[in-house]
């Protein structure tokens with residue numbers, strides 16, 4: 001965006017650059033703010049766009065916020081909200097963003113993998129119109145940690161930001177694929193090997209089946225828990241995420257925390273909590289390749305037992 005505005009950020013940095021406005025959904029992941037901090041944009045210098053009850057960015061809010069801003073713009077959208085698992089409406093968001101000449105980046109840490117399944121692909125319809133996407137191998141693909149992917153539509157822009165040159169390094173010919181020209185480091189371990197191994201082992205169908213099994217099991221989890229009086233499913237279970245609160249009214253946050261503590265102490269399964277819509281929820285994320293229906297039944301029974309124990 002800065003190159004388009006006549007400023008070379010690779011050479012001249014951000015001091016004195018035209019200000020870039022970053023638009024970000026109210027329920028975006030904390031790592032985006034961390035990244036904005038690291039690259040010198042600052043986590044506070046963002047325009048926050050309202051989100052709905054599923055944590056999805058509101059297109060009408062984006063439209064009015066973008067209409068007010070001048071200069072280069074970046075919109076950061078999300079595939080897979082960490083609590084609800086839901087997706088920003090990419091079709092509308094990318095249409096608005098493109099009309100304002102913005103760069104669209106998508107945080108799809110786990111949610112982008114829904115693209116692998118014909119049954120769940122519709123959730124991220126329109127996502128392909130973005131300019132860059134981030135997703136993780138170490139979540140749904142089951143690879144070891146730090147196998148993340150940054151996918152950038154414009155290869156030249158990406159290489160320009162990453163490439164370093166020195167006379168001692170091998171000369172690069174036209175059209176050569178030079179791994180170190182795509183990442184910040186010259187030296188790194190071969191993360192591509194476990195990623196390749198997982199994709200090769202699972203295949204296209206295997207990845208789709210993994211996604212579909214986890215989504216089906218999340219639905220089962222919600223059905224089993226929702227049948228128990230006093231347990232409330234707080235999201236539309238569209239993917240692999242289920243958020244749950246326990247008890248009623250103002251006491252619900254404390255009761256939910258007590259149930260989480262009890263579940264953790266019992267040690268049958270693990271769940272933690274998060275703030276959601278001014279209250280507190282238990283977060284359930286079905287993501288392990290080993291998880292089967294029986295695990296969900298055992299886990300739901302453990303949560304229900306903890307809830308009953310907290311009540312007594």
Ligand SMILES: *Cc1c(COP(=O)(O)O)cnc(C)c1O
Pocket residue numbers: 029031032079080081082107108109110136148
């Ligand atoms: C996990 C997650 C991240 C952080 O990714 P890491 O690769 O674990 O640092 C960012 N965004 C979303 C939506 C996530 O679920």
